[in-house]
Amino acid sequence: MVISLHSPLDMHLHLRDEEMLDIVAPLSARTFAGGLVMPNLVPPVTTAEDVARYRGKIRKAQGENRFVPYMTLFFKSDYTPEFLESVRDEILAIKLYPAGITTNSEGGVSGFDLKELSPVLSVMSDLGIPLCVHGETGGFVMDREAEFIPIYERLAENFPDLTIVMEHITTKEAVEALERYENLYATITLHHLYITLDDVAGGLLQPHLFCKPIAKRPEDRSALLNVALEAHPKVMFGSDSAPHPREKKEAPGCAAGVFTAPIALQGLAQLFDRHGALENLQAFVSDNAQRIYGIRPLEKEVVLEKTAWLVPEIYEGTVVPMFAGESLEWRIVSAG
Numbered sequence: 001m002v003i004s005l006h007s008p009l010d011m012h013l014h015l016r017d018e019e020m021l022d023i024v025a026p027l028s029a030r031t032f033a034g035g036l037v038m039p040n041l042v043p044p045v046t047t048a049e050d051v052a053r054y055r056g057k058i059r060k061a062q063g064e065n066r067f068v069p070y071m072t073l074f075f076k077s078d079y080t081p082e083f084l085e086s087v088r089d090e091i092l093a094i095k096l097y098p099a100g101i102t103t104n105s106e107g108g109v110s111g112f113d114l115k116e117l118s119p120v121l122s123v124m125s126d127l128g129i130p131l132c133v134h135g136e137t138g139g140f141v142m143d144r145e146a147e148f149i150p151i152y153e154r155l156a157e158n159f160p161d162l163t164i165v166m167e168h169i170t171t172k173e174a175v176e177a178l179e180r181y182e183n184l185y186a187t188i189t190l191h192h193l194y195i196t197l198d199d200v201a202g203g204l205l206q207p208h209l210f211c212k213p214i215a216k217r218p219e220d221r222s223a224l225l226n227v228a229l230e231a232h233p234k235v236m237f238g239s240d241s242a243p244h245p246r247e248k249k250e251a252p253g254c255a256a257g258v259f260t261a262p263i264a265l266q267g268l269a270q271l272f273d274r275h276g277a278l279e280n281l282q283a284f285v286s287d288n289a290q291r292i293y294g295i296r297p298l299e300k301e302v303v304l305e306k307t308a309w310l311v312p313e314i315y316e317g318t319v320v321p322m323f324a325g326e327s328l329e330w331r332i333v334s335a336g
């Protein structure tokens with residue numbers, strides 16, 4: 001069996017910098033037509049110069065692969081209207097992190113005082129710049145996303161014309177919130193469709209599956225699967241592929257992040273096939289994102305076939321992918 005995907009998009013992607021960028025950028029750029037690139041570098045991407053410089057580095061690292069890096073800024077409540085207007089055409093979205101909640105988010109937002117956030121949010125709304133949010137509180141780790149839902153609701157109610165994307169949702173509460181507000185959307189990762197907390201910590205600890213938000217309960221995964229497999233019009237694929245060097249993962253103080261870029265489309269094809277939903281994969285992995293973000297990606301045709309493919313143990317001796325050393329049921333035949 002063979003399927004063809006048109007211009008697959010990864011709407012939440014960490015490409016990092018320096019050596020890691022050179023390793024991972026070609027892996028996304030080979031099979032995706034574009035990706036929304038997260039700004040949590042050290043220091044974060046906060047100026048027009050940062051955006052231009054980072055885009056240039058990605059373009060260089062992606063090599064010959066045809067791929068559009070859709071750039072983001074790291075949310076700051078002191079951005080001026082003039083700055084936002086000047087940078088509008090250089091970015092696709094602005095990413096908001098609660099301070100300290102995940103990798104390189106120390107300069108994020110504390111307290112969620114709407115009065116403090118409102119000036120920037122209303123300019124974003126006027127300019128049509130979507131807001132992407134890492135929605136976790138500082139509460140108990142399993143409850144962080146559910147506890148954040150009232151904040152999403154306040155944002156959605158106060159800024160009805162602002163497109164708000166709940167990033168990498170992991171709970172049934174987030175899925176339910178999608179239905180209540182017209183301007184709330186969500187990305188869903190591959191790993192949160194496959195795993196629960198049991199896969200991370202139910203047996204021997206699996207550092208390569210440790211990420212933020214942490215994988216939740218079976219009923220949460222079912223809720224995510226329901227909306228992903230039907231390609232609900234308000235959800236789209238965002239891998240949150242988050243590479244860390246092997247020594248940072250297989251260590252005390254394991255860094256959060258699952259590296260899925262090179263296995264994402266094969267893993268999605270396997271999942272949608274197993275659930276008899278292959279006909280919805282195109283919408284989940286591209287069409288919905290095109291509509292939600294109002295983008296027309298470059299033309300790219302990716303052909304997959306149902307043939308066993310052995311996932312590499314490690315890429316460039318540095319970064320371990322999800323399903324390392326395991327066999328997936330689908331492989332990529334061509335992309336171009």
Ligand code: DOR
Nearest residue numbers: 102103211212242256257
């Ligand atoms: O697991 C994660 N890793 N979650 C995030 O939100 C950030 C990411 C990273 O940048 O490593």
Ligand code: ZN
Nearest residue numbers: 012014038240
């Ligand atoms: Zn992320």
